[in-house]
Amino acid sequence: MTAASISASDLSWGPRHGPAILKGVSFDLAAGRTLGIVGANGAGKSTLLRLLYRFHRPHGGKVHIGGGDLWRMTPRAAARRVAAVLQEQPTDFALSVREIAELGRVPHRRGLSGSGTREAEIVEAALHRLDLAGLAERRFGTLSGGEKQRVMVARALVQEPQVLILDEPTNHLDIRHQLEVLEMLRGLDVTIVTSLHDLNLAFDLCDEVMVLSRGQMIAHGTPDAALDPATVAHAFAVTARRERLEPSGRTRFTYSLTASDRTY
Numbered sequence: 001m002t003a004a005s006i007s008a009s010d011l012s013w014g015p016r017h018g019p020a021i022l023k024g025v026s027f028d029l030a031a032g033r034t035l036g037i038v039g040a041n042g043a044g045k046s047t048l049l050r051l052l053y054r055f056h057r058p059h060g061g062k063v064h065i066g067g068g069d070l071w072r073m074t075p076r077a078a079a080r081r082v083a084a085v086l087q088e089q090p091t092d093f094a095l096s097v098r099e100i101a102e103l104g105r106v107p108h109r110r111g112l113s114g115s116g117t118r119e120a121e122i123v124e125a126a127l128h129r130l131d132l133a134g135l136a137e138r139r140f141g142t143l144s145g146g147e148k149q150r151v152m153v154a155r156a157l158v159q160e161p162q163v164l165i166l167d168e169p170t171n172h173l174d175i176r177h178q179l180e181v182l183e184m185l186r187g188l189d190v191t192i193v194t195s196l197h198d199l200n201l202a203f204d205l206c207d208e209v210m211v212l213s214r215g216q217m218i219a220h221g222t223p224d225a226a227l228d229p230a231t232v233a234h235a236f237a238v239t240a241r242r243e244r245l246e247p248s249g250r251t252r253f254t255y256s257l258t259a260s261d262r263t264y
């Protein structure tokens, strides 16, 4: 895998005949960096991600991956560059874990050529990395939510993308697998854009954070700058507190409803 830069300029999108859901979002992310997208429910996080993995064509603005316009590439070329791990999981319940992971090779195959030794090695390595070797022959439909999530990350790795788009990648994962998956992702030579609900994770994991509110970017920068308590309070309509824990030196957020929000 070789990371590629992402450049998004003035992106907007909305449903046909509906109001704009995403308005004027721009950012430049250098190759190999991790950008976290945070914001309240409905803020537009998944919508922004959909524009980055070529699901929605922007109504305004452009996305460039490694300098190339995402919508001027063929779908196959785009799929060789960008992989996505989504909240919605596939319904190929009858396929085995290995077969789902192998689907990640499709953009790399020419014609009807099957899988060679190298292809098989890539799949095995990804299954191993995600702690799935023992489940390789299991039917996808029989897995737990967290096991399914790990299969989807494995399939994305098998795709050997330059850019990895993740929509809430830690959903369903227990704390050990959260740490393992996040540490593994950080070690990849890939550029990552991920939505996250957990601000503590965003602070620890990301090189940069973007805060969305009602479809607009209200902050973007280092986690320290973007996640300042006033911005968090505004974006999530809560009282936010940010503390530095000793002796670890890690930053932790805690939240409460503002007094006027209480209904009791």
Ligand SMILES: Nc1ncnc2c1ncn2[C@@H]1O[C@H](COP(=O)(O)OP(=O)(O)OP(=O)(O)O)[C@@H](O)[C@H]1O
Residues within 6 Å of the ligand: 015, 018, 021, 039, 040, 041, 042, 043, 044, 045, 046, 047, 048
């Ligand atoms: N295709 C669509 N048609 C109509 N409305 C849509 C469409 N896609 C998204 N929306 C609306 O746009 C808003 C933003 O949705 P989006 O899924 O991007 O939010 P989000 O920040 O990812 O939220 P969550 O944290 O709940 O996952 C929501 O109000 C959603 O209902």
